[in-house]
Amino acid sequence: MKKNLKYFLLLSTVFLYSCASKKSTVYFNNLADTVLSTHVNMAKFTEPVIQKDDILAITIQTIDPNTSSANMQMPTTANTGGIQAQQNISGYLVDNDGMIELPMIGKLKLGGLNTYEAKKLIVEKASKYLKDPVVQVRFANYRITVIGEVSKPATFTVPSEKVSILDLLGMAGDLTIYGRRDNIMLIRDHGDKKEIARLNLSSSDIMESPYFYLKQNDVIYVEPNKAKMSVNNTERFRILSATLSIISLGIVILTRF
Numbered sequence: 001m002k003k004n005l006k007y008f009l010l011l012s013t014v015f016l017y018s019c020a021s022k023k024s025t026v027y028f029n030n031l032a033d034t035v036l037s038t039h040v041n042m043a044k045f046t047e048p049v050i051q052k053d054d055i056l057a058i059t060i061q062t063i064d065p066n067t068s069s070a071n072m073q074m075p076t077t078a079n080t081g082g083i084q085a086q087q088n089i090s091g092y093l094v095d096n097d098g099m100i101e102l103p104m105i106g107k108l109k110l111g112g113l114n115t116y117e118a119k120k121l122i123v124e125k126a127s128k129y130l131k132d133p134v135v136q137v138r139f140a141n142y143r144i145t146v147i148g149e150v151s152k153p154a155t156f157t158v159p160s161e162k163v164s165i166l167d168l169l170g171m172a173g174d175l176t177i178y179g180r181r182d183n184i185m186l187i188r189d190h191g192d193k194k195e196i197a198r199l200n201l202s203s204s205d206i207m208e209s210p211y212f213y214l215k216q217n218d219v220i221y222v223e224p225n226k227a228k229m230s231v232n233n234t235e236r237f238r239i240l241s242a243t244l245s246i247i248s249l250g251i252v253i254l255t256r257f
Contacts, residue, residue: 028204043212047114055091057140091140148222149179187219
């Protein structure tokens with residue numbers, strides 16, 4: 001009887017896999033297969049603003065040979081603890097007042113600005129000391145985390161500020177076959193509060209979502225689907241069956257000897 005029950009559970013699990021709905025594993029399944037091309041409205045991308053504890057990679061260069069020694073490129077190493085403590089990312093750390101300090105130029109308030117606005121401000125200040133300065137500003141610690149049912153769960157430091165949920169899942173090696181595509185959780189940091197949103201990758205409407213583009217320190221969690229739960233239940237049943245068999249064998253041995 002126990003063996004029959006065990007085989008039944010195994011066959012049920014195989015049946016669940018073979019009959020898995022296409023809608024649960026395919027992205028954007030609301031788009032008809034027969035349509036060769038279509039147009040989808042895209043969410044508006046908003047430039048992220050500089051905040052305290054951000055690390056900025058800043059380069060200032062000039063073609064003037066008389067001031068070439070003033071060229072600067074990330075001369076400091078910032079350590080913010082946690083994950084970054086092991087990476088020692090080079091750059092300028094934004095303090096609690098939104099300030100950084102650059103050689104020659106001095107202190108600048110960049111908090112609340114995006115990187116384009118910060119670049120304009122640095123060019124304005126650097127022009128007092130350098131001829132035609134060329135400035136580049138970007139985030140050096142733009143981190144996004146993905147956990148759950150993906151091939152490579154990790155915290156990624158991304159090189160671009162314009163990162164979509166699809167970009168992140170690509171970095172993580174895509175969802176596993178056990179990941180729910182219709183109910184992905186996004187956790188967003190708002191200071192002392194957390195915002196939680198749900199994303200449905202089964203529909204192309206995700207591209208219009210205000211959460212399609214991710215922000216710094218976002219966390220993405222991919223929940224397991226029913227197939228994963230069935231596998232876990234089957235494994236637990238195997239362990240329980242093996243344990244009961246051992247106990248039964250022990251009882252038989254004790255009663256006979």
